Amino acid sequence: MGLETNLHRRANGVYYVCMKVPKVLRELRAAKGLPEAKQSEIWKSTGARDLASARRCGTVLRGELFADFDAELMRLSDAALSDSPARVSEPRASRSVAIPAVPRLRAPVLSESLPVTAHDPVPCAAPRPxxxxxxxxELHEAYLAEEHAGIVSSSLASRRATLRLFIEVAGDRPLDEYTREHAAAFRRQLPKLPKDAGRHFPGFSDLQAIEAAPSDFPRITKKTVNDRLSILSAFGKWLERTQSGFSSETFNLQRFKRPKGEKQVVKGFTDEEVARILGCPAFTGCRSEKDQQTPGTYRIRDYRFWVPMLAAYTGARLNEITQLRVEDVVTVDGIACLSIADEHEAQSLKSANARRLVPLHSALLEAGFLTYVEQARLRGWEWVFEDVEPDRDGRRSWVAGKRFRVLLERLEIGGEGRGGLHRFRHAAVDRMRTAGAPRESIAAVVGHDVADKSITDHYGTTRGQALDTLAKTVEKIDYANGRRLGSVGGATISS
Incomplete structure (x- = not known):
């Protein structure tokens, strides 16, 4: 289901717009004896199977349907006027004939008709604009464009998901129709939302997923609930600033108290865990594609190998790695680097500090990463990991991250904290800090802002270091026994 509550996905995967026929239009149809009087809703295909395209097409279709409703209302209303006794020219007893008013829709409609008499000519009623x-x-899209242009797609998706559920609960209405009761109903439903509902209940709306999820199915955490409430509250404050007569208190809801111990922190992999990951047959050589647990000569050298290796030896974010273009692997002053950038429309960064050069660790060079990139270039690939299918937002990170989580489950590497491949980011920072690298250099490598003290406490921060200094900082990432295990074998794109 899309942002609008009238966007639905059918079994064939195509999204459709479903619009209710206005009650006043159905009544006019019935009064004229038209067969369409029994039609209560209209379905229109967007022709799109991805949600982003369906949203865009759905907005156009909704506008067209509103226009069609208005045109028919005006036509039937004109017919009602022409059929009234007011068109009779001969004198009659003076009496008033009132034409029922045509209620307004959310799109322009015929203005209300005035009572007329048999003695007076009926004026040609021109529609009032x-x-x-x-x-x-629609206001939410304007808010995102004005306040959150350029934010990462995951944050954008979170904001849209918040409003999607709110609209499911309260309806997609003009602003002045919302009350505190609508917001309170949203707050009651939010904690019931299943965790990763879109993945576990594909094709279901959020409310449908709430109904379908078994009672013991994991729900979103209180932190996520409170984050969603904060998102709605921030939207309400923007509405108060930009829309007359709206109070932000309408969308300002009390947060939930989080139970003690619910907060989970991301913990970096230990040396022993890194050794198990980079030393497993899937990295060093396995029997076959189907049997990746038995040692052998079959070497996996596609994204499943390189994405974890890059995460382990650069500390880069998963999305930063999977959105690398071939031209983003560069040599500057004789140092091979990753250029973490957002110059392409399909690239996005978490912050301005994330734009940086990251020298390649010697472990990556020994494993043949530059050869892999050159092969990708010769194949005509634009993206370093073009073999990874992008999701509906154009990101390749979800597929790559899921594949790594499967590997962790196979190796029975869990831990008390949360996180999958992101744990390599914390592990890399841990190793650089333990080796005595300055915070400024660590921050420059991983793309943090030194001004953010909360990040400093968890990672280490700042940027703007000389490239040779950063290269020395990256080399401090050393996983002891696991350091070179992933470098065994060739560097081909696939076996």
Missing amino acids: SVRPQLLS
Whole structure:
């Protein structure tokens, strides 16, 4: 289901727009004896199977359907006027004939008709121009464009997901129709949302997923619930600033108290865990594609090998790695580097500090990463990991991250903390810090801002270091026994 509550995905995977026929239009149809009077809703195909395209097409279709409703209302209303006794020219007893008013839709409609008499000519009623009030979903898109342009797609998705559930609960309405009760109903439903509902209940709306999930199915954490409430509250504050008559208190809801111990921190991999990961047959050589647990001569050298290796020896974020273009692997002053950038429209970064050069660790060079990139270039690939299918937001990180989590489950590497491949980011920072690297250099490698003290406490921060200094800092990432295990074998794109 999309952002609008009238966007639905059918079994064939195509999204459709479903619009209710306005009650006043159905009544006018019935009064004229039209067969369409029984039609209560209209379905239109967007022709799209991905949600982003369906949203764009759905907005257009909704506008077209509103226009069609208005045109039919005006036509039937004109017919009602022409059929009234007011068109009779001969004198009659003076009496008033009132034409029922045509209620307004959320799109321009015919203005209300005035009572007329048999003695007076019926004036040709010209429609009064009226402006359709914007729906909450439309205001939300304007808010995202104004306040959150350029944020990472995951954050954007979180904001859209928040409003999607709110609209499911309260409806997509003009702003002045919302009350505190609507927001309170949203707050009651939010903690019931299943964790990763989109993955476990594909094709279901959020409310449908809430109903379908078994009672013991994991729900989103209180932290996520409170984050969603904060998202709605921030939207309400923007509405108060930009829309007359709206109070931000309408969307300002009390946060939930988190139980003690619920907060989970991301813990970096230990040396022993890194040794098990980089030393397993899937990295050093296995029997076959189907049997990746038995040692052998079959070597996996596609994204499943290189994405974890890059994470382990650069400390880069998963999305930064999977969105690398071939031209982002560069040599500067004789030092091979990753250029973490967002110059392409399909690239995004968490912050301005994330834009940086990261020298390649010797372990990556020994494993043949530059040869792999050159092979990708010769194949005509634009992306370093073009073999990874992007998701609906154009990101390759979800598939790569899921594949690594499967490997962790196979190796029975869990731990008390949360996180999958992101644990390599923490592990890399731990190793650089333990080896005595300055915070400024660590921050420059991983893309943090030294001004953020909370990040400093967890990772280490700052940037702007000389490239040779950063290369020495990266080389401090040493996983003891696990350091060179992943470098065994060739560097081909696939076996």
